[in-house]
Amino acid sequence: MSATDPSPSSGTLSLRPSFWPRPPASDPEMEKSYRRSAWKDAWDARAATFVVHLITLALAAWPAAVWRSTMAAAAGPAPLEQDVLLDIVREGESLGLGGALLAFVFASVLAMLLSVPVQLAWIAALAGRDRRQCLELALRRWPRAIAVTLLIGVIAALVLALACLPAYFLHTSYTGEPNARTHDLLVLAGLVVPLLVVMTACAWLDLARAACIRQSVGESLKRGWWALKGSSGTYTWVTVARVGLGLPLLMLPLPPIALLIVLQSSALLATFLRSRWLAEAWRHVAARVSEIPSDS
Amino acid sequence: MLPRRPLSRFAAALALALLGPATAAADLPDDAPPHHYEVIATLDPEAHTIVGSVTIRFTNTSRVPLTELRFHLYMNAFESEETVFMKESRSSLRGVRARGEGSIELETLRVEGVDRLGRADDELVENDHTQLSVPLTTAVEPGAQIAIDATFTTHLPPLFARAGYSRDFHVGAQFFPKLAKLEDDGTWASFPYHGNGEFYSDFARYELVVDVPEGWVVGATGARTSDRSEGSRRVMRFEQAWVHDTVFVAAPWLEELLGREGDVAIRVLHPPGYGSAAERHLEVTRAGLRHFGEVLGEYPYAQLTVIVPPRGAEGGAGMEYPTLFLTAGPWLAMPRLPFIAQDEVTAHELGHQWFQGIVATNEVAHPMLDEGLTEWITGDLLHELHGRDRSGVDLPFLRLDGFAIRRAWSLGDDEPASPPATAVGDFRSSMDYGRSVYARTSTVLETVARSWGREKLRRTLGDYARRHRFGHPEPADLYASFDRSYGPWMSARVLRPALEDGELAAFRVMRFEPGDEGARVTVQRAGSLPIPTQLRVVRGDGSVEWIPLSGRPRFDGTIEGDVRSVRVDAARNALLDRSRLDDGAGDRPSTGLLARALHFAQSLLGVFGP
Structure with a gap:
């Protein structure tokens, strides 16, 4: 497909500064086709997705194993039962649960360090690159992706601070109100905007990282931002689905083996859904720069 | 908001008529209590002051002639950082810090019409003016009655310890000069206002006249017997016999939820927006009146007022007074979190209607007899309402036994808590006090319940509560009830070692x-x-x-x-x-x-x- 041309937006009010390039016009039919193709792209790259799942699993296994062995040593294999649960909480420090927390912190830091190259390689795989190209791209574009991440982080932090102001003013204005329900609901409503900012920033980050495989930092930020328009719906439902497949399933009352199967299946499904999103993200930003792989 | 007030007033009057004569007592002693208080309180909500007077008809119920009267002036606990209360509590109670001062100025004090203020001593403990000793020139013989009258101005503190104000929400408690408890041997059970301990008084008939701005809503001890407008003011009279205190709570925006359990009219006053929570408080109160009435003897008064304080008034929350208590909790009903939402606090403060309200023990000398026993009956009620394993938390993915939570609380960290049978002033800290008196006493009793039968323990506490109804028992009386029920080994081998020595099993x-x-x-x-x-x-x-x-x-x-x-x-x-x-x-x-x-x-x- 050809690059889309900027189209004038005559007669509409725009907050876009004059120096900011005009976004190319989006084609709703084309966006639908991206969504359809994203399922296929995600399925085609299932091997890469499984590798990503294994990497996360390996990182998670470390603190989980420490935590499990510490608790099991203290209270047997059923430390979550009522009769000992509170004693574990009460004696947590002396039982060495701090070690598990430390392991989790290290695993998180490692996950953060690995996340950029792994995501770049993953996106490249979703774009149809072979294994060698994926690794090469991941290593080559790592610094660029870091720069994109830092810039979006700074912008998001500034906007988030502004977005929190209404909630803060609502809180201070209604603190003395005897109707605490009014206060709480208004503050909750005020927090919707910061939540949207966070979600937008996360989606933008994914899109910009997808773009930075072939584009400069500035161009990636710009193209990623433009691509938000057609892809934020997908990001939202994928995020909601991934949250639903995460912590809420943790206390399922199932036998251990069944529990392991269900929880790991849900984790794998969550990873697959993310790959589905990243595939669509890639198509959105690639469409803006005429870089859809030649076989699609 | 504005149109609601006259409607609320009308509804209150209608309720007064529908709920029957509130002075009708369900199960009070036939004879009049030995003392009589009439308290007149005019609230200035802008200055947060109460200008008032008190008239007392006092009878010497002891065996010996009295040559001294002893009053408590507990609002003076908040007059400086040097009082016993402020030093013991480190200017903080249950996580709420003191944010201002409060005091009571006694303007006149007359005994049988003769001024006695000039000879009174209000500094029985250095830097603390919460007690007042008034020597008498003529001894009061046993059985004789005297008239005492006083005028005062109370400056309410910002609400952090039971009494005070939070914006326009006012809790008038311990705001007037009140006689200490006179013991049989003629001594006064008088003590400064302690950081942890609460109150101890004789039973009396209390009449309270509350004067507030027109449109304000008031909840108070006893039955409302009159309610009239005087210009821009609303004046209400509340009366109750056989109680040992009187308080009032006032705010312009309180909303009312009415209910009934048997002969008891229940009035829940709550901030706007708290409707669903108020329903839950009412539900727990009704269940509690049934359960506690069955186990400990019928609730003897014709009415009960439940106050749901607004956010910001946590310092007054979770506090009991005769026929009225302040509960706590969020605006949203959360019945699945019995230990941390509405149920526990309401059940606990309701339980105090028996243990300290009707069975009026000395809360400073024997706090386990009110807080400890009340904490157990609270858990027992939640056990009845939710089942043992759900009586703490009842979420689909997490269920916790309420007494397992109390046990964890009582054990705390490495340092063992003081034994529950400790006087208030001897606890190391409020944390030590809470772990010991509330948590440890209740876990000892629950261990007895689970080891020798719950019904047997209920019968035992019922025996104790009925024998000492409108009395002032001591720990020996509680042990005696246990020994009658289980045998003489129970107090010697279980209760005393567990409660007095902190013995474990x-x-x-x-x-x-x-x-x-x-x-x-x-x-x-x-x-x-x-x-x-x-x-x-x-x-x-x-x-x-x-x-x-x-x-x-x-x-x-x-x-x-x-x-x-x-x-x-x-x-x-x-x-x-x-x-x-x-x-x-x-x-x-x-x-x-x-x-x-x-x-x-x-x-x-x-x-x-x-």
């Missing part, structure tokens, strides 16, 4: 060596409390055997068969064990810990990961 599996001939097992008991328990033995074929360990300090032997696991007190009856982590050994069915831990870590790492 701990178990530990020292050895578990399964083999072809059976398993060699050693169980050690620590502590002298003869709590009966059992050793659960699970064999390879899934069969379960229970071996009694009644009172044996040590079990050491071989258990035949393919023994897979052993566990002491698997039913979780003994709550006085410092750690349950050493109570079992051998295989136990896995709860999928690794699968859960893995998924937990994966979910969290998903936030940072690719």
Whole structure:
């Protein structure tokens, strides 16, 4: 497909500064086709997705194993039962649960360090690159992706601070109100905007990282931002689905083996859904720069 | 908001008519109480002051002539950082810090029409003016009655310790000069306002006249017997016999929810927006009146007022007064969180209507007799409402026994809490006080309930509460009720060691060596409390055997068969064990810990990961 041309937006009010390039016009039919193709792209790259799942699993296994062995040593294999649960909480420090927390912190830091190259390689795989190209791209574009991440982080932090102001003013204005329900609901409503900012920033980050495989930092930020328009719906439902497949399933009352199967299946499904999103993200930003792989 | 007030006033009047004569007492003594108070209080909501007067008809109920009167002026606890209360509490109560001062200025004090203020001494403890000693020139003979009258101005403090104000929400408690409790031997049970302890008084008839701005809503001790407008003011009179205190709560925006349980009219006053929570408080109050009435004797008054304080007034929340209590909790009804939402506080403050309200013990000398017993009956009510294993938390993925939470609270960290039978001033801190008096006393009683039967314990406490209804019992009276019910060993071998010495009943599996001939097992008991328990033995074929360990300090032997696991007190009856982590050994069915831990870590790492 050809690059889309900027189209004038005559007669509409725009907050876009004059120096900011005009976004190319989006084609709703084309966006639908991206969504359809994203399922296929995600399925085609299932091997890469499984590798990503294994990497996360390996990182998670470390603190989980420490935590499990510490608790099991203290209270047997059923430390979550009522009769000992509170004693574990009460004696947590002396039982060495701090070690598990430390392991989790290290695993998180490692996950953060690995996340950029792994995501770049993953996106490249979703774009149809072979294994060698994926690794090469991941290593080559790592610094660029870091720069994109830092810039979006700074912008998001500034906007988030502004977005929190209404909630803060609502809180201070209604603190003395005897109707605490009014206060709480208004503050909750005020927090919707910061939540949207966070979600937008996360989606933008994914899109910009997808773009930075072939584009400069500035161009990636710009193209990623433009691509938000057609892809934020997908990001939202994928995020909601991934949250639903995460912590809420943790206390399922199932036998251990069944529990392991269900929880790991849900984790794998969550990873697959993310790959589905990243595939669509890639198509959105690639469409803006005429870089859809030649076989699609 | 504005149109609501006249409607609310009308509804209140209608309720007054519909709910019947509120002065009709359900089960009060036939004779009049020995003392009579008439308190007139005019609230200035802008200055947060109460200008008032009190008239007391006092009878010498002791065996000896009296040459001194002793008053409590408890608002002076907040006049400086140097008072007993402020020093003991470190200017903070239950997480709320003092944010201003409060005091009571006594303008006149006359005994039989003669001014006695000039000869009174209000500094019985250095820097503390919460007690007032008034010498009498003429002794009051036993049985004789005298008239006392006083005028005063009370400056309410910002609400952080039971009484005060939070914006336009006012709690008028301990705001007038009140006589200390006169004991039979002629001594006054007088003490400064302590950081942890509460109150102790004689039963009396109280008449309270509250004068507030027109449109304000008032909840107070007793039945409202008149309600009239005087210009821009609203003046209400409340009366109640056989109570030992009177208080009022006032705010312009309080909304009212009315209910009834048997002969008792219940009035829940709550901030706007708290409707669903108020419904829950009413539901728990009704259930509590039924349960406590059955176990401890009928609630004797015709009305009960429940105040739901607004956010910001936490310093007044969770406090009991005769026929009125302030509860706590969020605006949203949360019946599945019984220990931390509405249920526990309402049940607890309602329970105080019996333990300290009707059975009026000395809260400073024997706090376990009110807070401790009340904490147990609170847990007992939540046990009835939710079931044992859900009485703390009842979420789909997490259920907790309320008494297991109290046990964890009582054990706290490494340092053992002081024994519950400790006077208020002798606790190391408010944390120590809470762990000991509330949590430890209730876990001792729950251990008794689970070891020797819940109904038996209820009957025992019922015997104690009925025998000392409108009385002032001491710990010996409680022990006597237990000994009558269980035998003389109960107080000597269980209650006194557990409550006075902090004795534990701990178990530990020292050895578990399964083999072809059976398993060699050693169980050690620590502590002298003869709590009966059992050793659960699970064999390879899934069969379960229970071996009694009644009172044996040590079990050491071989258990035949393919023994897979052993566990002491698997039913979780003994709550006085410092750690349950050493109570079992051998295989136990896995709860999928690794699968859960893995998924937990994966979910969290998903936030940072690719």
